Amino acid sequence: MIMKNESYLRELLQEHGLKVTLARMKVLDVLVSSPVALSHSDITHRLEGQEIDKVTLYRTLGAFTEKKLTHKVASKDRNWLYALHIHENEPAVDHDHAHFVCDSCEKIYCLPVNTEEQTPVIPTPVNFIVTSREYRLHGMCPDCH
Amino acid sequence: MIMKNESYLRELLQEHGLKVTLARMKVLDVLVSSPVALSHSDITHRLEGQEIDKVTLYRTLGAFTEKKLTHKVASKDRNWLYALHIHENEPAVDHDHAHFVCDSCEKIYCLPVNTEEQTPVIPTPVNFIVTSREYRLHGMCPDCH
DNA sequence: CACTCTATGCAACTTGGTTGCATTAATGGG
DNA sequence: CCCATTAATGCAACCAAGTTGCATAGAGTG
Ligand SMILES: [Mn+2]
Ligand SMILES: [Mn+2]
Ligand SMILES: [Zn+2]
Ligand SMILES: [Zn+2]
Numbered sequence: 001m002i003m004k005n006e007s008y009l010r011e012l013l014q015e016h017g018l019k020v021t022l023a024r025m026k027v028l029d030v031l032v033s034s035p036v037a038l039s040h041s042d043i044t045h046r047l048e049g050q051e052i053d054k055v056t057l058y059r060t061l062g063a064f065t066e067k068k069l070t071h072k073v074a075s076k077d078r079n080w081l082y083a084l085h086i087h088e089n090e091p092a093v094d095h096d097h098a099h100f101v102c103d104s105c106e107k108i109y110c111l112p113v114n115t116e117e118q119t120p121v122i123p124t125p126v127n128f129i130v131t132s133r134e135y136r137l138h139g140m141c142p143d144c145h
Numbered sequence: 146m147i148m149k150n151e152s153y154l155r156e157l158l159q160e161h162g163l164k165v166t167l168a169r170m171k172v173l174d175v176l177v178s179s180p181v182a183l184s185h186s187d188i189t190h191r192l193e194g195q196e197i198d199k200v201t202l203y204r205t206l207g208a209f210t211e212k213k214l215t216h217k218v219a220s221k222d223r224n225w226l227y228a229l230h231i232h233e234n235e236p237a238v239d240h241d242h243a244h245f246v247c248d249s250c251e252k253i254y255c256l257p258v259n260t261e262e263q264t265p266v267i268p269t270p271v272n273f274i275v276t277s278r279e280y281r282l283h284g285m286c287p288d289c290h
Numbered sequence: 291c292a293c294t295c296t297a298t299g300c301a302a303c304t305t306g307g308t309t310g311c312a313t314t315a316a317t318g319g320g
Numbered sequence: 321c322c323c324a325t326t327a328a329t330g331c332a333a334c335c336a337a338g339t340t341g342c343a344t345a346g347a348g349t350g
Contacts (some may be wrong), residue, residue, distance in 0.1 A: 040337075
């Protein structure tokens with residue numbers, strides 16, 4: 001296994017109250033090296049040769065998300081994609097944030113912008129109480145033009 | 146079958162280049178009388194006693210959407226919900242628009258607001274070309290507070 | 291090192307949705 | 321009004337994503 005920085009990954013798990021196991025190390029290794037959010041099947045492919053059980057992978061991603069190590073976002077074809085909250089040398093993205101969806105390659109990028117600062121002018125319909133907002137920008141990513 | 150306005154429904158189908166069939170009349174009847182977007186299973190329940198085949202229902206919803214009679218929006222649990230573009234005595238909503246998601250009952254309402262007209266302050270990341278936007282407001286709907 | 295409790299792996303299942311194909315029925319022309 | 325054409329329907333079989341139950345393996349703690 002080629003791990004970017006084994007002790008960094010181990011710390012990341014521990015900081016989030018997660019036991020350090022082989023499966024979690026493998027999955028985390030894949031996630032830290034991806035600039036885009038990944039699906040269960042994306043991750044399975046990137047683990048080829050050293051795959052883990054599919055249920056374990058679902059549960060690993062669930063645990064990561066519950067402990068706020070990752071967050072999930074629904075893809076165009078409606079399955080979950082997972083992305084780290086924290087990227088090395090970047091500020092943590094632990095608040096609600098917008099996403100960029102590439103309409104060509106379908107990759108989804110997290111945009112490190114706090115939605116608080118970018119509230120657009122959608123008039124609140126009467127009798128509806130708005131508590132939060134979701135934004136997605138669509139277009140072409142740098143890889144696709 | 147209790148149809149609100151049989152000839153109105155028939156016209157709606159014809160205006161959108163759709164053959165008038167029993168299955169389509171039934172489904173359209175359900176859709177015109179719903180203020181919220183409905184899933185395949187929602188519609189099946191509302192058709193109880195006079196259900197149509199599940200594949201036919203999928204294909205009916207697909208045809209409606211292709212012909213721009215309806216549009217679809219992904220729900221929180223990531224299955225498709227369908228809503229009419231046109232509601233009686235209301236202007237057609239054939240542009241991109243925002244949606245309101247009730248976090249209590251999970252219903253999704255179409256907001257008759259053109260997203261083009263909303264110019265939010267989401268800074269476009271460098272090297273990304275933004276062509277369209279998606280907005281969702283979350284909170285509580287009138288039925289839930 | 292031994293104990294405990296969580297994480298893992300496997301099988302079986304559920305739900306949403308699709309495909310192929312034979313049959314039925316809507317529509318337009320005569 | 322009827323017939324032919326063509327599209328819509330129904331059924332069975334299938335697929336992919338995700339979940340549940342349960343027995344076993346393996347972290348972490350002392
Ligand atoms: Mn994100
Ligand atoms: Mn809508
Ligand atoms: Zn792209
Ligand atoms: Zn509600």
